[in-house]
Amino acid sequence: MSGIKQATFGAGCFWGAEAVFRALPGVVETRVGYAVEVGDESLQIEVVQVDFDPRVLAYSSLIEHFWDLHDPTSVDRQGEHGGVKYRSAIFYHDAGQGEEARLAKVALQESGRLSKPVATVVVPLGRFELADEGHQRYLEKNGLSSCHI
Template identity: 65%
Template sequence: MSNSEKATFGAGCFWGAEASFRALEGVVDTRVGLASPTDDRLLQIEVVQIEFDPKTLAYTQLIEHFWGLHNPTSVDRQGSDIGAKYRSAIFFHNTEQQELAQAAKRSLDESGQLNKPVVTGVLPLGHFASASEEHQRYLEKHGKSSCSI
């Protein structure tokens, strides 16, 4: 799709995040993989990269959906997945996404909805490496709807 845009989110296990985002109207495609703000592979985070139609689905709607997928106050952990690669992150693709993500994070933090500060990183997308084909649409391929325990 020529007028589509990309968004990249780290919300813990990428399988569940991918399945949830795929269900949104306006999502054209998804890829799971590892992303980092630089070429340093030691800083990689599990992410889902979303191709979406901005005429149908706004970037801010993707961010709101992202908040509901995980605990944005948890440092390097989502459920039973522990480690830096499971940290909460929004990787921006341009200045507009950066500004919208920072504003959304600030708004959530100031809302009083959470009992701890939001630790989600708002980071430039420096590197994205797609996971192997066996990881793409993993839950769908295995007849599962979530990767919770």
């Protein structure tokens, strides 16, 4: 589809993040998997990759939903799940997304909404590896409405 863009977010457990993003008007498709940071092939982070129509849903709106669906102040942890794979991260696909994500992070930090520093990393997407089919739309397939974290 012409004009469709991609965004990739790490918000801890990817099941819940996928469900939230799937429900947004303007989201065309989602998939969960693992993002690899540029320069560190060993670092794989659980992410949801979102195909969206920017004529309907702005990238900045996706970022706002991302802030709300997890704790962006938590370092390599969401709820009871800890470790690098649960890192809060925005993986940008181009320089424009990178700049917008960095500015959004600064705005969130300066907003006073959070009592701790924003730990979210903003980095270019090195590679995306699709998780197996059992993880795709996991909550939907299992009759669950939300993730426990």
